[in-house]
Amino acid sequence: MFSMNMGIDLGTTSVQFLVQGRGVVIDQPSVAAYSTKDNSLLAIGNEALAMFGKNPKGIRVIKPMGGGVVQDFDTIEHILRVHVERLCKNALFKPNVVVCVPSSVTLLEQRTIMDLVTVAGAAKVCLIEEPLAAALGAGLRLESKPEGHMVVDIGGGTADIAVITMGQVSLSKSVKIAGNTIDEAIMRWCRRNKRLVLGESTAERVKKLIGYALPLKKPIALPVGGKDRVTSQPRSVVLTSHDIYEAMRDRLDALSESIREVLMTTPPELAGDIARSGILLTGGGAMLHGLPEMLSQDLKTPVRLAKNPRYCVIEGTGKALKNMDVLIRNGQHFRTREELLGYAED
Numbered sequence: 001m002f003s004m005n006m007g008i009d010l011g012t013t014s015v016q017f018l019v020q021g022r023g024v025v026i027d028q029p030s031v032a033a034y035s036t037k038d039n040s041l042l043a044i045g046n047e048a049l050a051m052f053g054k055n056p057k058g059i060r061v062i063k064p065m066g067g068g069v070v071q072d073f074d075t076i077e078h079i080l081r082v083h084v085e086r087l088c089k090n091a092l093f094k095p096n097v098v099v100c101v102p103s104s105v106t107l108l109e110q111r112t113i114m115d116l117v118t119v120a121g122a123a124k125v126c127l128i129e130e131p132l133a134a135a136l137g138a139g140l141r142l143e144s145k146p147e148g149h150m151v152v153d154i155g156g157g158t159a160d161i162a163v164i165t166m167g168q169v170s171l172s173k174s175v176k177i178a179g180n181t182i183d184e185a186i187m188r189w190c191r192r193n194k195r196l197v198l199g200e201s202t203a204e205r206v207k208k209l210i211g212y213a214l215p216l217k218k219p220i221a222l223p224v225g226g227k228d229r230v231t232s233q234p235r236s237v238v239l240t241s242h243d244i245y246e247a248m249r250d251r252l253d254a255l256s257e258s259i260r261e262v263l264m265t266t267p268p269e270l271a272g273d274i275a276r277s278g279i280l281l282t283g284g285g286a287m288l289h290g291l292p293e294m295l296s297q298d299l300k301t302p303v304r305l306a307k308n309p310r311y312c313v314i315e316g317t318g319k320a321l322k323n324m325d326v327l328i329r330n331g332q333h334f335r336t337r338e339e340l341l342g343y344a345e346d
């Protein structure tokens, strides 16, 4: 094989790479660690994440993706370059890369991302909108049939709500209600109601273990450690799934409301399709226990969780590489760095 085709998903929480013919080959946290002395790159991914929150002296840890878009370009370029070089060390040619972008990005942001990917070592680059990738990866068939689908991708930083028809995103909305805001709500609740300050990763662990979007008939309990809000002494309390439900409720209601708003602005024919076929949930945040049931009750529409929700978007790039129709229909094709020069200038 001469040239290598790849897909990249630059998420707020994780950076994932797929190599055509091999599947997902990299799934690492979107984090890098630098020396504060000379700004040199010390570690990326899991190794850098292990330093996060512990703030060892002389080390600065950066999470470069905020709210679904690149916020720190240099760091993202470093992360991309390290992965591309590792994956391509024995390849004769540079890879062609399909990279996912949120539907809301401007032309200029599209151009910047494509630029970054070529600087990091790609020969040619092509974009795919995340909701399309998520839908393809979840197994929806996006042929040119005029049938409406709704996909809600819930990541760490944003939930992206999109209506897709004829292989194109017909409307979309991105809201900052996702995994991280739910973790923050749990931290806030504990501070107020239990006088306990929880670390970010503890809050996330509690959410995954005993976070239920619908109250359980028999709540489950979990002992959790943190620091006393007043004395700063280490202390532990027992939290129940009902406590976490209370903590998350307001954010989950707001998420449901945002989906309802998109449904209300959906043209009637497409809304009719969605009422029949239901809403598809993708992304790690969609794995919250009971979320499909809660949204379904609230929105009076069937809601289902995709298989392997954390991998739908990246698997979608693989599907697009196999069958470029979806990309072509959206005016996307592979471009070299030189061909990018005129992009976004009109």
Ligand code: ADP
Pocket (backbone or CB within 6 Å): 010, 011, 012, 013, 014, 015, 154, 155, 156, 157, 158, 178, 179, 180, 204, 207, 208, 282, 283, 284, 285, 286, 287, 288, 289, 309, 310
């Ligand atoms: P991104 O698109 O932001 O890179 P993901 O799709 O991987 O990220 O989603 C990350 C979010 O999913 C995090 O907030 C994480 O806490 C959440 N998450 C992962 N697994 C679960 C789970 N089992 N239950 C609830 N939330 C989860």
Ligand code: MG
Pocket (backbone or CB within 6 Å): 011, 012, 153, 154, 155, 283, 313
């Ligand atoms: Mg994502």
